[in-house]
Amino acid sequence: MKLLLIEDEQALSEALTAMLRTEGFAVDPVATLHRAETAVRVSTYDAALLDLYLPDGDGMDWLRRLRASGNSTPVIIMTARDQVSDRIAGLKSGADDYVVKPFDIQELLARLGAVLRRAKGAASSWLQVGSLALDLQGRRARVQDQDIELTAKEWAVLEKLASRPGRIVNKEALDQALYSFNDEVGSNTLEVYISRIRKKIGKQRVETVRGLGYRLVDETDS
Numbered sequence: 001m002k003l004l005l006i007e008d009e010q011a012l013s014e015a016l017t018a019m020l021r022t023e024g025f026a027v028d029p030v031a032t033l034h035r036a037e038t039a040v041r042v043s044t045y046d047a048a049l050l051d052l053y054l055p056d057g058d059g060m061d062w063l064r065r066l067r068a069s070g071n072s073t074p075v076i077i078m079t080a081r082d083q084v085s086d087r088i089a090g091l092k093s094g095a096d097d098y099v100v101k102p103f104d105i106q107e108l109l110a111r112l113g114a115v116l117r118r119a120k121g122a123a124s125s126w127l128q129v130g131s132l133a134l135d136l137q138g139r140r141a142r143v144q145d146q147d148i149e150l151t152a153k154e155w156a157v158l159e160k161l162a163s164r165p166g167r168i169v170n171k172e173a174l175d176q177a178l179y180s181f182n183d184e185v186g187s188n189t190l191e192v193y194i195s196r197i198r199k200k201i202g203k204q205r206v207e208t209v210r211g212l213g214y215r216l217v218d219e220t221d222s
Contacts, residue, residue, distance in 0.1 A: 001116065001156070002026040002177060004048040006036045006062075007078070008055055016049070019105060024139060024152035026179055031055070033062045040066065043176060045073050047116055049108075050095075052079040060093050067094035074115045078103065113137065129165040130218035132201055134158065141201070148200050153178055157193050161206060161216040170213035 003020060007013040008031040017029045028043065030036050033056050039045075052059040063075055074096045079086070082100045090098045096115045099108055117137060127134040133142045139155055141148040150158065160177040161169055174190055194214060198206050205217045 001046040001159070002043070003028070003112075004036065004039055004043075004045045004073075005029040006031075006033070006048060006054065006059065007051045008032065008053075009051070016105075016108075019109075021152070023109065024155055026156065026177065033057045033059065036062060040071060040073070047074040047076065047096075047112060047119070049112075050075050050077050052077060052081060052090075060090060063090075063093045063095060074119045076108075076111060076115060078108075127159075127162045129162050129216055132162065132216075134162050143202050150197075150200065153193055154197050154200070157190070158197055158201070158216075161214060165216050165218065168209050168213050168215045174213065 001024075003025050005013060005016055005020070005027055007016065007029065010031075013029050013031065017027045020027045028039055028045075030039055031054070033054050036048075036050075040048075050059045050063060054062075059077070059079075063077075066073070066075070075094065076097045076099060077090045077095045078099050078101060079090075080101045081090075087098045096118070097111050099111060120136070127136060131144045134140070135142075136159070141150055141155070141158065156177045157174055160174055171190055178190065178193070194206055194208075205219060207215050207217045209215060
């Protein structure tokens, strides 16, 4: 999953970015609203974490513009503004949640998970494709009820494929799931992760569609 982090305090931004990447997220950290506007134009995000006090404006104004444009990306406001009136204003502006600084990092992760689950509208957190099952909440994979160990990057690729079973997912979309837009991506990096996934999920096959991308195939249909 891919997150946009809008925070101008460098130490906090770096700490959050490192923590979120450890949890398996691809993160684009930006320090201004101008950079945030560019980011949402060129990339699709599963959620955004938004500070309000930014060098080039108020994050709440940016959020209102985002919603007015029709963008429904889930947004969690992170701010030192702790008045009830501030919380109400943030939620009315389109925020999905509101966290007051300083906050506990585990609480932020829990709130982020809840926001992502609501956004997916998932009554169940499981995705099933043939003998392969993915627990989206627990970030676990199983094949025929046997747990499969995946790295964060392998999970990102497999989750993207499993969300569109039997359908082609192009390489650009998979690269987006893997990397922030500031990362340098090797020409064969995706192929390396696809190869590792194929070795781990057994009969459940990842099919190459030449010139187009990859798709996850239900082995029971073969």
